[in-house]
Amino acid sequence: DGRHPPIVDYDGAREKEAGVAWCDYYVQWSPHGNYLVTMIPSKGIILWGGKNYEKIARYPCPGVDVVLFSPCERFILTNNNDAQDPEGIKIFSVQTGKLLRTFPIFPKDFIPENLSPAEKQHIRPPPFQWSHDDKYLARMGKDLISIYDTETMKLLDKRSLILKGIQEFQFSPKANIIACWAPESANSPAHVDVIDLPSRKKLRQKNLFNVTKCSMVWQNDGTYLAVKVTRHTKSKKTFYNNLELFRLEDAGVPVEMIDIKDAVMALAWEPNGDKFAMIHAENPSSTKVNVSFYSMTKKTTTEAKGKKKAQTTLTKEVNLVETLEGKQCNSLFWSPAGRHIIMAGLGDSASGTIEFYDLETKALVVKEHYRANQVVWDPSGRTLATVVSQPIKGGHFKFSMDNGYILWTFQGKQLHQQSYETFYQLIWRPRETLLTKAERANVVKNLKKYEREFDKADKELAFKRQLDATKAKRSLRSTFRQRVARLKDFRRQQKAERMDLTDGYDSDDEANYVTKEVSIETILSTKEEVV
Numbered sequence: 001d002g003r004h005p006p007i008v009d010y011d012g013a014r015e016k017e018a019g020v021a022w023c024d025y026y027v028q029w030s031p032h033g034n035y036l037v038t039m040i041p042s043k044g045i046i047l048w049g050g051k052n053y054e055k056i057a058r059y060p061c062p063g064v065d066v067v068l069f070s071p072c073e074r075f076i077l078t079n080n081n082d083a084q085d086p087e088g089i090k091i092f093s094v095q096t097g098k099l100l101r102t103f104p105i106f107p108k109d110f111i112p113e114n115l116s117p118a119e120k121q122h123i124r125p126p127p128f129q130w131s132h133d134d135k136y137l138a139r140m141g142k143d144l145i146s147i148y149d150t151e152t153m154k155l156l157d158k159r160s161l162i163l164k165g166i167q168e169f170q171f172s173p174k175a176n177i178i179a180c181w182a183p184e185s186a187n188s189p190a191h192v193d194v195i196d197l198p199s200r201k202k203l204r205q206k207n208l209f210n211v212t213k214c215s216m217v218w219q220n221d222g223t224y225l226a227v228k229v230t231r232h233t234k235s236k237k238t239f240y241n242n243l244e245l246f247r248l249e250d251a252g253v254p255v256e257m258i259d260i261k262d263a264v265m266a267l268a269w270e271p272n273g274d275k276f277a278m279i280h281a282e283n284p285s286s287t288k289v290n291v292s293f294y295s296m297t298k299k300t301t302t303e304a305k306g307k308k309k310a311q312t313t314l315t316k317e318v319n320l321v322e323t324l325e326g327k328q329c330n331s332l333f334w335s336p337a338g339r340h341i342i343m344a345g346l347g348d349s350a351s352g353t354i355e356f357y358d359l360e361t362k363a364l365v366v367k368e369h370y371r372a373n374q375v376v377w378d379p380s381g382r383t384l385a386t387v388v389s390q391p392i393k394g395g396h397f398k399f400s401m402d403n404g405y406i407l408w409t410f411q412g413k414q415l416h417q418q419s420y421e422t423f424y425q426l427i428w429r430p431r432e433t434l435l436t437k438a439e440r441a442n443v444v445k446n447l448k449k450y451e452r453e454f455d456k457a458d459k460e461l462a463f464k465r466q467l468d469a470t471k472a473k474r475s476l477r478s479t480f481r482q483r484v485a486r487l488k489d490f491r492r493q494q495k496a497e498r499m500d501l502t503d504g505y506d507s508d509d510e511a512n513y514v515t516k517e518v519s520i521e522t523i524l525s526t527k528e529e530v531v
Helices: 013-018 117-121 437-445 447-469 471-493 495-501
Strands: 027-029 035-040 044-049 054-060 066-069 075-079 089-093 099-103 128-130 136-141 144-149 168-171 177-182 190-196 202-208 211-218 224-232 239-247 255-260 263-269 275-281 289-295 298-302 311-315 319-327 331-334 340-344 353-358 364-368 374-377 383-388 404-409 414-419
Touching: 035 066, 044 075, 128 168, 136 168, 168 211, 177 211, 177 224, 190 211, 190 239, 202 224, 202 239, 211 263, 224 263, 239 263, 263 331, 275 331, 331 374, 340 374, 437 447, 447 471, 471 495
Parallel strands: none
Antiparallel strands: 027 035, 035 044, 044 054, 066 075, 075 089, 089 099, 128 136, 136 144, 168 177, 177 190, 190 202, 211 224, 224 239, 239 255, 263 275, 275 289, 289 319, 298 311, 331 340, 340 353, 353 364, 374 383, 383 404, 404 414
């Protein structure tokens, strides 16, 4: 709240007192925040939960380096990144703790045999990905995607999905749909495919030419998919970009294209919305960049005529909302609640500028966190943290004096700052959304009604707090008034005795007093004027 520092919820006090390991490495929250995993690489991982962070289970996986929960928290994947270990990747059941299946770090035949050992070391293993409902687990191999049914942990339909030359794939965040792309091959153009599971039906295929690389970004509701395509001229000396925008909820999955002459360095969708933002500049190494905002829906308003009110028409058409020029940023972070966005310059070579922008009111607040390398929003979208952290395995960190974090409101007000000599990780506990999209829309529609209700409740609460705060003063005032009344009554009872002692004189009778009015005039200043 800006007035008090954060409070420690739990720091492993029980384990420290008992002399047992609580955490030796990074930690990880489950997607809904029900569990916390701490890593002890020499042994494995420990699962904690409940109000008091009680130990729920241990999972043996020596050398563990990465932990990945399934979206519905039914499974845990661990990875030790040891290419020589045939069981480097393990899949556990959260409920039973049972080891369900193991995999090698690299799929079969993924690394070409003609590469030198040094070249092989630079090849990164393809990551496993979960479907949104925990039904499937998939990984890319050479010219294929291996999709496993999590009920049996065996290949779906006993065969992989063949996709010649595939370079990348991603699951939709809200449906059992895979998006993937493959480069040009022989006489075949490059293409982006949208594939339904388990039917393996291609919902849409978009052919592309002169493609160097593609990058895919899903909107969090799975409504839209943006594909940034880097293309080259025939000489392959000049590169340019365009965006392919897929509408997944429309019949036939229509695709719109935006041609962009600049280099595109970052793209991010607004959560639960239809807008996206991107950083672009004429040169990728430019220190000054532009940030453009686009909407997938075009609003057209007709003017009011006579008794007819102005009408707003929504059209499914991508359009430019606005462009902010001359920014010093290399990363974009939308608030989980939408509307607000952080434009940040992160990393050692960046300026550390943190810009808070409200897309509706156009309010812009510029702050700075020197050497910040992370921006992390809390799930409600009300608070965020900018972080300077160092890798646990990185040895000596030359900028350790800058380690720590700063908490901000979504409007750019600093709430708290904390520094540490060594600082490795900051993650917020996820908060599950209880309202559906329709229910959230209904809340927004009736916001005025809720505002009145909450204002009334706030006033009642403020009045109660005021009564509690002034309770002692009101008690003193009541005691004083009772004492004055008692003394007045005692004086009235003594009136006859007083008059006897003063030969019948009553000091309370106004007729016994003579009132004189005296006027006194005082000259404050005089001024003479010659006429």
